[in-house]
Amino acid sequence: MTASMIETRPLRHPPLGQQPRFLRKLFGDTQDALDELASTYGPVVGLGAGPVKLAVVGDPVALRELFGLPLDSFRWGHKFNVLGFVVGDESMIVSDGADHKRRRSAVQAAFSRRRLNRWIPMIVDRADATIGHLVADLGDERAIVDLYPLGRTIVLEVVVRSLFGERLAARSEEIADLFRAPQAYLESPAARQLPHPFPFTRRSRVRADRRALDALIDGEIARIRAHPSGDPFDVLETLVADGTLTDDEIRDQVVTLTGAGFDTTSASLAWMVWCASLTDGLWDRLRAEADEVLGPVGGPSTADDEALGALDLANRTMRETTRLHPAGVIAPREAAVDVVVGGYRIPKGTLVLASAHLAGRDARFWVDPLSFDPDRFVDRDPERVALADIAWVPFSRGARNCIGFALAQMELTLIMARLAQRLDITAVPGTSKPRPLGMVVNRPKGGAPMHVRAREGGS
Numbered sequence: 001m002t003a004s005m006i007e008t009r010p011l012r013h014p015p016l017g018q019q020p021r022f023l024r025k026l027f028g029d030t031q032d033a034l035d036e037l038a039s040t041y042g043p044v045v046g047l048g049a050g051p052v053k054l055a056v057v058g059d060p061v062a063l064r065e066l067f068g069l070p071l072d073s074f075r076w077g078h079k080f081n082v083l084g085f086v087v088g089d090e091s092m093i094v095s096d097g098a099d100h101k102r103r104r105s106a107v108q109a110a111f112s113r114r115r116l117n118r119w120i121p122m123i124v125d126r127a128d129a130t131i132g133h134l135v136a137d138l139g140d141e142r143a144i145v146d147l148y149p150l151g152r153t154i155v156l157e158v159v160v161r162s163l164f165g166e167r168l169a170a171r172s173e174e175i176a177d178l179f180r181a182p183q184a185y186l187e188s189p190a191a192r193q194l195p196h197p198f199p200f201t202r203r204s205r206v207r208a209d210r211r212a213l214d215a216l217i218d219g220e221i222a223r224i225r226a227h228p229s230g231d232p233f234d235v236l237e238t239l240v241a242d243g244t245l246t247d248d249e250i251r252d253q254v255v256t257l258t259g260a261g262f263d264t265t266s267a268s269l270a271w272m273v274w275c276a277s278l279t280d281g282l283w284d285r286l287r288a289e290a291d292e293v294l295g296p297v298g299g300p301s302t303a304d305d306e307a308l309g310a311l312d313l314a315n316r317t318m319r320e321t322t323r324l325h326p327a328g329v330i331a332p333r334e335a336a337v338d339v340v341v342g343g344y345r346i347p348k349g350t351l352v353l354a355s356a357h358l359a360g361r362d363a364r365f366w367v368d369p370l371s372f373d374p375d376r377f378v379d380r381d382p383e384r385v386a387l388a389d390i391a392w393v394p395f396s397r398g399a400r401n402c403i404g405f406a407l408a409q410m411e412l413t414l415i416m417a418r419l420a421q422r423l424d425i426t427a428v429p430g431t432s433k434p435r436p437l438g439m440v441v442n443r444p445k446g447g448a449p450m451h452v453r454a455r456e457g458g459s
């Protein structure tokens with residue numbers, strides 16, 4: 001059958017009278033809007049009309065087609081992409097065509113498996129150091145501790161060390177501060193994110209912090225040019241030595257990697273803590289596995305890729321959490337030409353919202369999709385494996401997938417294992433999983449406050 005013979009149909013839309021409500025809800029309460037749209041009109045649905053056209057694609061098979069289309073079918077540097085304001089116009093995340101390819105390839109080399117494996121003991125050590133401070137503060141007490149900021153500290157320290165080596169580690173807190181305004185800006189209502197030049201606003205704070213961050217990175221680039229360390233695992237030094245990117249481009253990629261790797265991973269970690277603490281017996285099982293694989297705490301970690309592979313339950317807990325709570329609920333791109341996915345025609349100019357959230361909860365692909373069960377990935381028949389492979393897309397797929405997917409999965413697995421080994425964590429009685437906050441990055445509203453105590457008898 002030729003392409004022209006394949007039957008296609010126009011997108012289904014809610015009635016015009018319903019559209020303003022859906023659009024408001026999509027920008028305010030994204031997940032509920034996605035669930036309502038999908039249950040009423042199906043997992044591929046259009047919204048808007050005239051110059052403002054949106055299409056939600058949450059059907060796993062349609063998503064697979066979407067991720068497989070030629071890259072020039074879509075544009076990421078479109079007018080609705082607010083990320084450019086935060087990470088810079090030369091970031092790969094808002095680039096297209098040859099610019100995207102060059103910027104992404106230069107960075108891709110820095111995320112080789114060999115380099116990632118070198119970071120394994122560093123990740124465990126950073127988790128230990130931060131958990132160690134908490135244990136010292138707690139003494140023998142049990143207290144309510146918000147584990148979201150604790151996770152953010154660990155994740156930022158990992159990102160800073162992986163990008164800049166040990167040199168900038170002492171300035172991690174300063175760097176974390178410079179990412180607070182961008183986070184608040186991206187979590188603010190869509191209307192507040194519209195471009196304007198006014199001072200004393202969230203946007204003006206982002207601009208000021210970005211200038212400070214640029215100065216810090218420029219200082220590092222200058223220092224590397226003057227005194228290269230020759231460390232083949234230092235990402236920034238690799239980019240400088242590579243020579244294919246200008247200094248402005250390098251700066252924007254580094255801010256992108258820090259920002260994209262920081263909020264998403266720490267949000268996922270907070271969801272993991274929630275999910276694990278609310279699942280009977282899971283914390284003890286995670287602890288037993290980590291004790292066996294990572295051994296007792298003390299001295300620098302010697303964990304390696306084999307140990308990472310043996311943390312099977314921690315890995316499944318990560319996969320199950322990111323299925324139910326993908327940090328990117330929707331991943332937007334603009335159709336640069338008319339495209340067809342799942343048999344639906346999506347006209348050129350439509351902002352296409354690929355939804356890992358809907359795919360991860362599709363009952364045709366997941367048994368009892370709303371229940372949290374890391375064991376769903378055990379002893380599956382080939383059909384289940386294939387279905388899960390299609391519908392698990394929290395890191396997207398294809399040539400624009402998440403460049404940090406292996407690093408993020410590694411961090412989440414190792415940090416979770418160490419948390420289970422060193423802390424007794426239980427949900428505060430009467431609390432339940434919070435509502436999600438944020439459209440660009442989805443995190444539990446109110447963080448992850450838990451009853452926390454140092455593990456009895458230590459580890």
Ligand code: HEM
Binds near residue numbers: 104262394395405
């Ligand atoms: C749990 C953690 C993470 C999640 C859920 C996540 C999710 C995603 C998703 C869904 C995309 C694709 C967006 C699209 O299709 O347009 C993406 C892109 C990207 N991610 Fe991640 N990410 C995570 C962690 C990281 C980390 C640790 C890094 C780097 C240190 C990173 C760097 C990037 C970059 C640079 C892109 C843009 C790739 C491109 O445009 O070619 N992410 N991420």
